[in-house]
Amino acid sequence: MTSSEWFGPQPSSGARPDDTVILNETPDGTVATPDGADATVALPTSSETVIIPPPRPVPPQEKIETPPPPPRKRRRRPVAVAVVALLGAGAAGSAAYATTGDIPRGVEVLGLSLGALTLAEAEKALREHVATRSAQPARVRLDGQDVTVTPASVDLTFDVPATVDAAATSGIRLFGTKTIPPAVRVDETKLETALRKQLDPERVTVLRPAIAFRGVTPVARYAKAGVDLDRALAAERVKAAWPTGGVADVPLTERTPVMTDEQVDALVEGVAKPAVAAPVTVTVGGESIELGPAAIAKGLVFRPDGQGRLSPAIDAKRLRAAGATAFGPVETPAEPATVRLRNGRPQVVPGTPGRLVDVAKLGPELLEVLPATGPRKVTGVLAAAEPETSAADVTKLGIKQKVSTFTTYFTGGRNAPRSQNIITIAKAVDGAVVQPGATFSLNRHTGERTYAKGYKDAPVIVGGVLEPGVGGGASQFTTTLFNAAYYAGLQDVEHKPHSFYFSRYPSVIEATIFYPTLDLKFKNTTPYGILIDTATTGRSVTVTLWSTKVYDSVKTVYGPRRNQTSPPTVRREAGPKCISTSGLPGFTQDAWRVIRKDGQEVERKKFTWRYDPEPRFVCGGTE
Template structure:
């Protein structure tokens, strides 16, 4: 059913919803309940026409309970978003072992695991690790190889530092790389490049003049500071920059009084008396002079002195004393056996262990006499092993030369030739080494078995110890000459002797005249000597390098006749028949692989040997 109240507009209707009991409530317009037929649930009513629009009431506000619920819902939604955002941010920040925004040498390691970070950083610095460190040392440019000073990136330590750099949501954290460096090696590498004139610091020192200690007192000044150098290099090298390392002023690390105390308490008592060294059932004494040679005062990098024993210097100074209880090692060598070179094994020696003797000695040097220490013997291997000798390639004869003499084995001159030949027999000349006859035999004197025989002194023949050694010298020179070895030093006789080849011969006189030759081949040389009652032979054994070595002579020229010289009769006068003088050239011609590889000219002018007459008109 449709009802239109009085004054309502035909097109304005109000929809009313019936309740469960069939009644309808009219909001804001009426407070009455209108009964409706039981068959209908909805009634549409027109709006009242007699109410002006401007006087109509505003719509009612929503209930207070509904507003409160809406605020709670918004607040809850915002809080939820905050919780979700905070959780996401936390997950973002804590991802990986390395905090986000962490960089090393321009490489972002953020959110990586440790193993991933080590792999990435290792690859990143691989090329840099091989680059030398550039140093401007007191204004001078120097490069240092990383491997020479232990300069290297410590990748694991750098990753540890990155992992502990702190978590952050925003921003970047630059973590410097961890770099390893051996400061002592760096200082040693830089020290040779320092201008000595620029170093004004003076370190203390205590030395000995004989057995008297002499002190040098410290003084402040400029010097290379190893710690400063290490700091500058480790800071600059990772980025390829130049490390500026200046010289710095360094104060002395010791006072004059401290140096004087070392002299009084250590240096002076050390050389006040000998020290007995007991080795098993034997013993020997180290003299104060030997102790002074072996006792050294070394300054560390800071300039602090400390006493120490230099074993090599001590052994050299007390060589004769050490020799009483020691047995020298025998090196492996080569000997001829059955006409062929054979390697002979060496044998270890027994020597006093100076590394153990040093601390024992230091412990008693400051004490009063008598002083004694215990020494122990240690095995000393030979410096030359069988393998070393085998590598020399000594396997065949490469040259040989023989000269002849008169008088048999019994004459003093012949005995001198035999003695010097025995001294040289078996000598080894390694590749690149220079052999010196004077250096090998030392002074040829009576103590070594040499006799008086004629020698040339100031142009005249006189008896002298070792006369005849020059014949062996000539024989040795020719053997080296025909082996193709390099002539380093030799001098022919002033007079010509027919028993020698002209020009290609040599005299000797200790210590002013020597015979030296250099082994320029890649193989070792074994010098073999042999004598008979009328000859001496020198043979060189090695590996043959050249096809042939020959001598081409030029003619004699500028021939001069001898004069007669009368001398006072006596034991120093040796008569002779005289020989002419002349000048001659000789060329050594060496061929290898079918071609001439050397043609070297030797020239000598012989003086005429006077006819010496002892006494008479």
């Protein structure tokens, strides 16, 4: 056999004869083949020599076809790399898909998908989604009874930004959805108040401690265990149920007092009693004023915390009201902006700031000295007080034109007692402004009509008879004001015509007044403010309302008088209380107020009144 018949290189000088070829075992368990290729073979575990027989010789006349070499591992490496690259690209693509926008894909809030949206887009979409839900009342099963709570009354709202933030940080996911509960806010104190109004008070058996003043005497109430409304639990369950329209189950829970009788007594003896034992001197700007025990008792309160434990505090609002007289000499009240008639036209009058004792800062100073038994002194400061109503506020009211006016007439001249009463009440009402949606009460605005306020004795109807009474004649102004409001198209809330008919008034459309049982009330149902302007002469009183005109016209259509009755004759004992009259017939009549707007009739309201016959009163004498 010649050397050309060998597969691979010729054996070296140390090789065996032509019957065998020796392959060397490499350290990694492979065998080096003659052509240098890697061929993995099964080898013994020991380092022995492996003898492989030589290939069978091929006759010279035959054509030898060399078989293709077996596949090599390193030729597969590009395919593997490609697969890994594809997987990496897929993962990167999936991550990019999942993180598109600020909100991960698959995130939902109340059934609304926010995935792949930006924060701004998500907030806009969520606000629109919950807009209708926001107005829906909260349904509560309170101690087994179904009640509702208006969201606006307890500041129950969706916190859209907080919800979107939670959605944005909820984590990336490639498949499925994740539901994020909406963030909800509520004023726990207001919610508790609203629920307690609908809770049967007899069901609440817990008794919280309290300390209050009866005059300047502190009175203690001790705690007792029982069941009560848990404010925190109620808020938690309402916030959870409201977004989906569910019912929040709010039971009463067992409550144990956290304050003992001895602790309550300690507050009474250590704070409440010494607080009102003597006045406190307050020095403000070099001047000294005294807060008396009565004012201190009004301002000092003992407030419970969430567990019912009492602690003393100064209620600034109550102290300001109680100490108004004491603070007066050192204060300058702020004047609110308003509107006045100047040269026959409404003009806005700017307000002016004032300087008031800063009761918020004074409170802690008072609490420091109130437990002391000796003379107590504190230093107060004045703070700027802006007007409650600004010129801009008044301008927005739209008071710019005359919308109605009405005049009634009287006799006796300006100096007659009855005329004086008409003039006095007219001045008290002049310049009043009725805000949009507000109800004006004549009794509330003027208060009781007394001699101290300048009212005099004049005829009034008492028990169906005319007698002298303080403020007689005020009904004439009441009728004038009622008609001005009536012809402005305002809502009649309360009025009562006279028992007897007086020719100086329009029948049916008139009103009397008597403090505090009979009042005149009307509501400003327009979107504009109303200025009440009054004017008097020696024989008339006029009320004009200024605002922005809403209606085309307001008119009265009368029906005929019916069921007329003749006046009886009534003799009364002569004296200062008897007022003689000639008598007037009684009758019943209807009147319709017809309001037109934009060329259409928008209201036709019926007013009906039955007048008693006014007796012919005769003072003394016989028939």
